[in-house]
Amino acid sequence: xxxxxxxxxxxxxxxxxxxxxxxxxxxxxxxxxxxxxxxxxxxxxxxxxxxxxxxxxxxxxxxxxxxxxxxxxxxxxxxxxxxxxxxxxxxxxxxxxxxxxxxxxxxxxxxxxxxxxxxxxxxxxxxxxxxxxxxxxxxxxxxx
Numbered sequence: 488x489x490x491x492x493x494x495x496x497x498x499x500x501x502x503x504x505x506x507x508x509x510x511x512x513x514x515x516x517x518x519x520x521x522x523x524x525x526x527x528x529x530x531x532x533x534x535x536x537x538x539x540x541x542x543x544x545x546x547x548x549x550x551x552x553x554x555x556x557x558x559x560x561x562x563x564x565x566x567x568x569x570x571x572x573x574x575x576x577x578x579x580x581x582x583x584x585x586x587x588x589x590x591x592x593x594x595x596x597x598x599x600x601x602x603x604x605x606x607x608x609x610x611x612x613x614x615x616x617x618x619x620x621x622x623x624x625x626x627x628x629x630x631x
Contacts, residue, residue, distance in 0.1 A: 507523040507524075507525040507526055507537070508523060508524040508525035509521045509522070509523050509524075509539065510522060510524055510599075510605045511605065512595055512596050512599040512605050513592040513595035513596055513599075514592070515591075515592040517542050517543065518540050518541055518542040518592075519540075519541050520538060520539065520540050520541075520592050520595070520596050521538070521539045521541070522536045522537070522538055522539075522596065522599055522600055522605070523536065523537040523538075523539075524536075524603065524604075524605075527600060527603060529555075529601070529603065532554060532555045532556040532557075533552060533553070533554060533555070534552070534553040534555055534600045534601050534603075535550065535551065535552050535553070535563075535600075536550075536551060536553070536600045537549070537550055537551075538550075538551050538596060538600075540592075543570070544569065544570055545567055545568060545569050545570060545575065546567070546568055546570075547565060547566070547567045547568070548565065548566050548568070549562050549563070549564065549565035549566070550562070550563045550564050550565075551563065551596075551600070553597050553600045553601055554584065555597075555600075555601035557584075557586070558586060558587040558594075558597060559584040559585060559586045559587065559597075560584070560585050560587065560593060560596070560597055561581065561582055561583070561584045561585070562578075562581070562582040563581055563582075564577075564578065564579045565577065565578050566578075
C-alpha cells in the first residue's frame, strides 16, 4: 500500500495544480503534502496557505495559519475527500495551534509557507529513499 502513496499523492497534487500554483513540499510515510502558493499570504509573522495532504485512499484540503516566529500551525477550515473526490468530512472549527517538530512533514510545510517557496532540499535524501520503493501496477520502479 505504501508503494502507491507517492504516485497517487503526486497525481492528486498535480490535478489540483490546474486551479492554482500547487507545489509539493514534503512526503511522510503514507502521504505527500503540497501548498497552493498562488493563494499564500503573509502579514508580519503570520502566513496563511491552502494545504493538501494526499494519501492512497483519501486527501485533505485545509486552510492553515502559520505562526512563523512561534513555529506553529493552526487549521482554520478543512475538508476531507475520498479518492473519487467525494466529501467524506469537513470542519470550519478553528483548531488549536500545533507546534512544529523539526524535520517532519509539518515542519517542512510550515517552512515552505513562511518562506514562500517549496523546500525542495528539505528531507530530500529521505524522500528519494522512499520514492525508490514506489512501483507501478506492473512492478516497474517509478523513480530511480
